[in-house]
Amino acid sequence: xxxxxxxIKPTGQLTLGNYIGALSRFKEYQDEGEVYIFIADLHALTxxxxxxxxxxxxxxxxxxxxxxxxxxxxxxxxxxxxxxxxAELNAIMQNYLYMGELRRMTQFKEKxxxxxxxxxxxxxxAYPVLMASDILLYQSDEVxxxxxxxxxxxxxxxxxxxFNHRYxxxxxxxxxxxxxxxxxxxxxxxxSKKMSKSDxxxxxFLKDPMNIVRKKIMSAVTDCGSEVTLDPIxxxxxxxxxxxxxALSHISQEEAAKVFGGYRYGDFKKxxxxxxxxxxxxxxxxxxxxxxxxxYIGVLKSGEEKARRKARKTLTKVQKAVGLxxx
Ligand code: ATP
Ligand code: LTN
Numbered sequence: 001x002x003x004x005x006x007x008i009k010p011t012g013q014l015t016l017g018n019y020i021g022a023l024s025r026f027k028e029y030q031d032e033g034e035v036y037i038f039i040a041d042l043h044a045l046t047x048x049x050x051x052x053x054x055x056x057x058x059x060x061x062x063x064x065x066x067x068x069x070x071x072x073x074x075x076x077x078x079x080x081x082x083x084x085x086x087a088e089l090n091a092i093m094q095n096y097l098y099m100g101e102l103r104r105m106t107q108f109k110e111k112x113x114x115x116x117x118x119x120x121x122x123x124x125x126a127y128p129v130l131m132a133s134d135i136l137l138y139q140s141d142e143v144x145x146x147x148x149x150x151x152x153x154x155x156x157x158x159x160x161x162x163f164n165h166r167y168x169x170x171x172x173x174x175x176x177x178x179x180x181x182x183x184x185x186x187x188x189x190x191x192s193k194k195m196s197k198s199d200x201x202x203x204x205f206l207k208d209p210m211n212i213v214r215k216k217i218m219s220a221v222t223d224c225g226s227e228v229t230l231d232p233i234x235x236x237x238x239x240x241x242x243x244x245x246x247a248l249s250h251i252s253q254e255e256a257a258k259v260f261g262g263y264r265y266g267d268f269k270k271x272x273x274x275x276x277x278x279x280x281x282x283x284x285x286x287x288x289x290x291x292x293x294x295x296y297i298g299v300l301k302s303g304e305e306k307a308r309r310k311a312r313k314t315l316t317k318v319q320k321a322v323g324l325x326x327x
Contacts, residue, residue, distance in 0.1 A: 002033040002141035003172075007080065007134060009040035010057030011049060012197035014064055016204040016276065017185035019283075020247045021146035025179060027069035029144065035075035036138050036307060037065055042080050042087070042130060046123040047111065060287075062296040064206065067286040078303035080134065085311035089133040090126075092318060096163055097129050097155065106151055132156040136318075137311045139172040147184045148194060150176045167321040171314075182247030188220035191236035206284065210277050217241070217273040218266075228268045230257035238265075241272045248279050 008014070008022055029035050039061045044054055058079065065077050080086050102108065102125055112120045123130075131152045135143055136159075143153050153176035160171045187193045187202030195203055204216055223235040230253055232239040239253070246256035260268050290296060319326050 003036070003138055004029045004033045004142045004144065005036040005038075005135060005138050005140040005174075006144045007038040007040040007043075008061055009043040010054060010061050011044045011047065012057065012200070013203075013205040013207060014061065015185075015195050015197050015206065016244065016280075017146070017195035018197065019068075019206055019280075020182035020185050020244065021179070022144065023064060023068045024247075025144055026065070026075075027071075029142075030071060030074040033142070035070075036140070036310075037070060037075055037077050038083075038134070038303075038307070039065075039079050040131075040134070043127060046121060046127050059291070059296065060207075062300055063287050063290045066290045066296060066299065067283055072299040072303060076303045076306040077299055078307045079300055082300070082304045083137075083307045083311050085137055085308065085315045086130065086133055089137050089311075089315055089318060090130045092322060092324075093133050093136070093159065094126060094129045096159055097132065101155060101158070102126065102128060105155070107148065128152045128155050132159050135174050136160070136171050137314050138307070139310070139314055140174045141172060142177050143174050144177045144179075147178055150178060170317055170321045179247075181252060182243060185244060185247075186236065186240040188216055188240070191221060191240045204276065206280065206287070210281055213276055213280060214273045217276060218269050220269065222265050222269075226264055228257065228260040228263045228265065230254060238268075241269065245272045245275050248275050 006022065006026065008018060014023070026035070026037055039058050041054065041058050044057070062077065062079075066072070070077060105128055108125060108127065111124060132155065135153070135156050143156075145153060153174060156174055160173050163171055185195045187195050187199070188204070189202030193199070193202070197203065197205075202220075204213055208216070220237060220241060222237045222241075225235065228238055228242070229235065230239060230242055242253050242256045242260070245259075246253045249256065251259075260271070263271070316326055
């Protein structure tokens with residue numbers, strides 16, 4: 001049975017991109033393997049964030065996890081910062097990844113582009129080391145992530161090769177798994193950019209009221225022409241809406257394009273908006289119920305214990321391998 005691990009960092013309001021690319025898939029893994037799903041709160045500190053906002057976002061993600069159908073009996077749902085083994089493994093692994101490799105990471109380049117060197121935290125640069133530690137701690141086989149995170153998983157694989165070559169078969173080789181449809185939902189205002197919670201223009205937020213959701217989709221940027229066809233290069237705005245519709249309907253983009261063949265843009269957008277509302281509304285209601293009941297607290301506590309049991313084992317194995325005393 002494979003071990004499957006993933007996480008979301010509580011940096012902002014979750015978007016439809018997060019839902020399609022990550023949240024909505026997690027429950028499917030529960031029957032396929034041993035599942036660890038966490039809130040990457042330490043990663044959220046890699047860019048400036050208000051403490052109150054971080055707390056609220058962390059609670060929100062816990063509630064969204066549960067609302068998405070994750071079952072705490074089957075999966076360990078926990079906060080990264082509550083399992084201190086993440087930080088301990090990070091302290092070891094930072095010596096086995098190199099400056100040159102970290103400097104090449106697209107996420108680092110993008111996030112630090114507009115920042116002065118003096119303002120770039122070390123944590124932002126070393127982000128992939130902590131992410132690799134998250135993955136390795138649970139001896140994960142599969143890491144479901146959106147397209148943008150594959151590079152970090154690839155780097156983790158390089159680390160495993162390097163580490164095991166030196167110390168023997170200590171770490172399990174993970175692989176990134178990315179859904180075919182919906183791996184990369186683009187911004188509604190600029191379809192050349194990823195829909196991202198830290199870049200709120202063109203987002204649909206999971207907490208948006210339904211009238212706003214409809215409005216945002218109706219005013220999404222479309223392309224020249226007036227008929228719906230699947231042409232990601234010539235019509236990226238339409239392709240993005242087709243992708244959203246397809247992912248939420250569990251069909252391929254090509255099938256979605258067939259459904260809307262001959263539609264005018266306006267009617268097409270209306271249909272996409274209704275599909276998004278059909279999925280988001282019950283999900284949002286469930287989120288509100290869970291938040292109100294505070295059941296996430298008990299879930300996070302028991303998740304932490306379950307996670308720690310596995311994490312401790314790996315950490316001890318690694319400590320022994322590198323020569324740290326463990327009696
Ligand atoms: P940030 O803007 O802070 O980098 P983000 O919105 O990209 O955040 P993450 O916390 O990095 O969100 O991602 C959580 C999960 O959601 C990851 O698996 C990521 O790949 C996925 N994801 C994020 N944005 C999208 C998107 N636009 N389309 C598909 N999947 C996405
Ligand atoms: N970097 C990821 C969040 C994340 C993660 C992980 C995902 C942190 N650690 C380990 C998978 C496995 C992101 O931005 N989505």
